[in-house]
Amino acid sequence: MRTGFPRILLTGAPRSGKTTLVCRLAEELTARGVAVGGFLTSEIREDGKRVGFNVDEFGGLSSTLLAHVALSNGPQVGRYRVDVAAFEGLAVPAVERAIQRADVAIIDQLGRMELLSPAFVDSFEQLLDHAIPLVATIHSRPDPITDAIKRRPDIELHEVHPGEVDKLCTHLVSRLTT
Numbered sequence: 001m002r003t004g005f006p007r008i009l010l011t012g013a014p015r016s017g018k019t020t021l022v023c024r025l026a027e028e029l030t031a032r033g034v035a036v037g038g039f040l041t042s043e044i045r046e047d048g049k050r051v052g053f054n055v056d057e058f059g060g061l062s063s064t065l066l067a068h069v070a071l072s073n074g075p076q077v078g079r080y081r082v083d084v085a086a087f088e089g090l091a092v093p094a095v096e097r098a099i100q101r102a103d104v105a106i107i108d109q110l111g112r113m114e115l116l117s118p119a120f121v122d123s124f125e126q127l128l129d130h131a132i133p134l135v136a137t138i139h140s141r142p143d144p145i146t147d148a149i150k151r152r153p154d155i156e157l158h159e160v161h162p163g164e165v166d167k168l169c170t171h172l173v174s175r176l177t178t
Contacts, residue, residue: 008135012160018137021165022108028173037098038106057094064090082113095123099130109137
């Protein structure tokens, strides 16, 4: 389905700069008066080691723990346990608010942990069908859900490489504001 609104997916290897890119993109767009909706996933570090992930809705509306090594319940992804209910409690309403109120939706990210939530997957697919520009980070590994999203005819797929974040951010700001 062609909507006329950009549907931009950012993929790349872990630590390629995808989250850094969408964080900068959100800052640049906000500075230009563009209302950004969605959420950002960030690492939790203790003593220099990654121990988990937080999810923060843009605009400071809400924040929650996505996954942590110390969680005892929830599905396991690598060494982390995922709190699917907490994630759904933030992500689904954040996507709904983005649809209703934002000029641009930014979703960080569509990865193994986030895909454990069918409710989030459904809300993301609804977002794809709304008249709002979208930028989302998406893992590069094969997966039936994300592979189907990547194959949609309205998707622009960009690979993020270390050292090219600034250049791609400038391109995306231009693409989303003209």
